[in-house]
Amino acid sequence: MARKITYQQAINEALDQEMGRDQNVIVMGEDVAGGAGSPGEQDAWGGVLGVTRGLYHKHPGRVIDTPISESGYVGAAIGAACVGMRPVAELMFVDFLGVCFDQIFNQAAKFRYMFGGKAETPVVIRAMYGAGFRAAAQHSQCLYNLFTHIPGLKVVVPSNPYDAKGLLIQSIRDNDPVIFLEHKALYTMEGEVPEEIYTVPFGEAAVVREGHDVTIVAIGRMVQKAQEAAADLQKQGIHCEIIDPRTTSPLDTDTILESVEKTGRLVVVDESHPRCSMASDIAGLVAENAFGSLKAPIRQVTGYHAPVPFSDALEELYIPSAAKIIAAAKSVKEYK
């Protein structure tokens, strides 16, 4: 398993392999082929950052450019899913889901329950999230917590290329609506990814690093930051256990609770705003279910209750840093 590819290539490969395996898999979105109706190349863009590049020619008719009509095409993907297609709708930036919340929250998420278990909606909605690109308030949000809040949706936040491929294949095969969120700062991250098809199951956290002093639960890109912090803390004699939930819905509560029962200390790292966040959700879960094991108050390292700022000077302050994670881990370790 020596082959290394990027996060972005892993996503492309997952789409490619699943489209090859199942004719019902279609990819749609703005510029997912790119160049539709233009005099130049038909596959000029392959998505705004080139993630779907090359699929257009390999899977004729199944990589579909859309007008800028998110409510329209996301709803169409959901409708097609209801009749057995497996559409993967792409929305570039998760922020744009704001345009089509109804189709996601009130339609896709509700069908199964509302219809008494009769409907299946195997749609995947892919989007980029997260800060770090100086893309300002309308192109930098996390929002996985919004979707996690809604019963009926599954929410996937891969932190590395291996998981990105396995989780995307699982998302496509899953029979429920899945929100698949890709952190834009991870696109160039390289990692070992098997060439063959495999899946990573939902609701199974990865224990990324073992340790007995402090449990750090980190979401998406924050897993990287937690690893940086943990390497540093190790030198200072603090041994962190890092847990990557991989999916926020379903959430692997057992792995989190078991770890906290062992370490007695919890730091949750979540890039999103702090209120009603994954951080507060996980903190609440642990406070309620592992209170007796806690040796220190739970600490949350998050973004701020403010929109993501544009200026690099402010955005750097905004994003949770390894330094902040280190400070939080030390404070819980040293708590008396």
Place this chain on the structure above:
Amino acid sequence: MTKQLTRDDLLKAYRTMRTIREFEERLHTDFATGEIPGFVHLYAGEEASATGVCMNLGPEDHIASTHRGHGHCIAKGVDPVGMMAEIWGRKTGTCKGKGGSMHIADLSVGMLGANGIVGGGGPLVCGTALAAKLRGQPYVSVCFFGDGASNQGTIFEAMNLASVWNLPVIFLAENNGYAEATSSNFSVACDNIADRASAFGMPGITVDGFDFFAVYEAAGAAIERARQGGGPSLVEVKLSRYYGHFEGDQQTYRAPGEVQNIRDTKDCLLQFARRVTTSGQITQAELAAIDAEVKALIDGSVVKAKSDPKPTEADLLTDVYVSY
């Protein structure tokens, strides 16, 4: 109908278009150095649209803009020096460095903001227009949007709303042929965006967006009608963007030579200069003097932006609410 353009108006129109062009060309050059944060969408090539429309507007009229907003900002009277600082992420910027290129706004001159969400402005101008109408004020609102945005539900809803409420709104479709890499021939189901006007019970017109005078007159007529209580209009201007969708886009989806050909034959500044000098209204020397002044202004704005301070930690959590 549309106000006759005086010599001063012509000089102002030229200065505005030249300022936009210089601003964007300069950003094009500076962006390549990697010093400018984020991404920028340049308006170069489309100057006659923003200028032709905004020459019909006063400071109390409102416009909503797009991700490609620098030209609209300058034409509506936003200070280019503050804009440059904003794009460089400085505390002295129009929005204190918190918004950046895609979110430049200055409500004091009726500029409701560039917008990172395609189609976001349509409903907003219905609101500013409704306010003017309810208050009995003669102010109009203009929503600039692209061919790509023309397919967004918000734009359709806003057009219907504006008609139903008989609002003083101009829907100003800037059809530059592309939304990112996707051609409007593909994405827009009818021949012209303006054809959709009749479906919403308003007049629609398509004009040459390289021709300042054509835009000025068509927009002027629609704006005048709206001011008199005649309701909304859809004005489509056909034009072209000279640079990629954003800086760094190689534009492989466009035919080779497409942009150069347009620059050589249709450029709005060239056409304008030829017309006003041929007619004898303005001299080459006057235009050259404006070019030099504008260049100095933009040069100065860059020097200032580079040396201005960036926002600091104290700025991170201000401006989230008015009070909390």
